Structures are given as C-alpha cells and as structure tokens.
Amino acid sequence: MTNFPSLSQLKQAVKLAEKIEELQKELDSLIGSQEAGAAENAEPKKKRGRPPMSAEAKEKIAAAQRKRWAKDKKEA
Numbered sequence: 001m002t003n004f005p006s007l008s009q010l011k012q013a014v015k016l017a018e019k020i021e022e023l024q025k026e027l028d029s030l031i032g033s034q035e036a037g038a039a040e041n042a043e044p045k046k047k048r049g050r051p052p053m054s055a056e057a058k059e060k061i062a063a064a065q066r067k068r069w070a071k072d073k074k075e076a
Contacts, residue, residue: 005013
C-alpha cells in the first residue's frame with residue numbers, strides 16, 4: 001500500500017516551497033547573482049536523435065522486413 005501525504009502535509013510543503021523561493025530571490029538580490037537567472041533563461045539543449053542512416057542500411061532493413069512479411073503471408 002502506498003503511503004500518500006495528507007492534505008495538511010501538502011499544504012505545509014507548498015508553504016515551505018514558497019518560502020524557499022522567496023529566500024532564494026532575496027539571496028540573489030543580496031549577492032547580485034547572475035548565475036541563478038542565467039540558468040533559468042538558458043535555452044534547453046537540443047536532442048541529438050539518431051544519426052542519419054545510409055541508403056544501403058535502409059535497403060537492408062527493408063529487405064529483411066519484406067522477407068518477414070513474405071514468411072507471414074506464406075504461413076497464413
């Protein structure tokens with residue numbers, strides 16, 4: 001059984017989070033931190049994804065799939 005926090009615990013957690021945020025803003029203004037603002041305004045990293053596939057590799061995959069389809073069609 002999962003133990004979920006009670007409503008009062010959730011309210012207390014929200015209050016603490018708000019207080020932490022206020023204190024962080026106050027600290028940033030005192031020390032003139034530009035690093036905190038820079039981290040929030042930074043652009044997200046681009047996802048690389050997969051490298052491009054060669055035509056030969058695509059054809060090899062397609063041929064293997066056609067072979068599987070032919071086998072399934074033959075069995076059916």
